[in-house]
Amino acid sequence: MEYAEILHRCFRCGYCKLPSSYQDLNCPSYLKFRFETYSPGGRMWLLREWLDGGIKTSERFQEILYSCTACGNCVEHCIFPKFKADLLNAFTAGRVELVDRGVLPRLVSRYFKAIYNYGNPYKLLKEERGKWAEGLDIEIYKDHEHLFYVGCAGSHDERGQKMTRAVASLMKRLDVSFGILGADEICDGNEVRVMGEEGLFEHLAKQNIETFQKAGVNKIITLSPHAYHAMKNYYPFFGGSFQVLHYTQILAGLIGKAGFTMPSKPLKVTFHDPCYLGRHNNDYFTPRVVLGAIPGVEIVEMDRSKVDSLCCGGGGGNFFTDILGGGPDSSSRVRAREAAETGAEVLAVACPKCAKMLDDAIKAEDMEEKLRVMDSAEILIERLVQANEENETATSVSR
């Protein structure tokens, strides 16, 4: 197994499962299961024993490997500088080994099969891919400046579609030149890679690169930080070098200059950092710039934010397989409670998977009355509508 040489170097001191303050549990799988083997350090020792033949490839062992959300907290907070950068690589390598040995949780096999057969994990036909755009007058990519790559959750999940429509509508309003692939778009493969199916990832990456190159794409705007990560950092290994931007990185320079009229009522917002924009790509700044540029929005931070942010629990394929599972100790519900404690009315997100995970968590916590999950485009569009209504009321009163 790749990275096997680092497994014996872990002290099992446990710092990797905590944030910088050392006060909370910040590894989603340890937070949920509270067994040392579900922690990063425990996972290191478990992998080492498994490779040495001391333990069998049980269903529990597979579950432990796939309950990791690839959030990167351990990479950030392990105290051993010599190998910390490769912690997550070692866990991915463990999953690659499971794939090679053909011993996978049923839900993981199903996920890979669906993507292989349909190009998405929802088992939907390609004709369904661009349906989110109906009625929005969005063009298929031709000679636009940017390709808007939407991804599986943004194309097929109901909550994700809502966010996609908001982002696309706002980009149109801001005169961003973009087109979509519609039926020709397939999965970006980021989760496939993290879940250890290297061959399928290569297949998806090469197919996407070919589609992009044939269409003449140079610049890509992604809805999802997961696609952003894969296309920016892994596609170049397969000959796909594009300028890749997360959608907040396009909006950041445009919203402030747009001169939007906003409602008089202020809005308190707290922001949940998506792992693949924050910890994996070190961009904690841009989504806050976008939110801060919306007049009337006040940002309040949660106790855990930026490098210490708690993952929503949807990474590493868990959004689809749900191996991590729900319940009061699931990181999505812990995160929803943490957001509510700030007194914010809106829990802002920048990823369609976070949107769905946290939406569901707020419902499970019965907090729908006091906290809503919205992305920056949804917030802005809602505030434009409110400003319009205020304006109409003021006009009718003055008549």
Ligand code: SF4
């Ligand atoms: S902080 Fe690093 S050395 Fe300590 S238990 Fe975690 S992985 Fe092992």
Ligand code: SF4
């Ligand atoms: S990547 Fe996240 S979920 Fe996985 S072991 Fe590290 S801290 Fe835990």
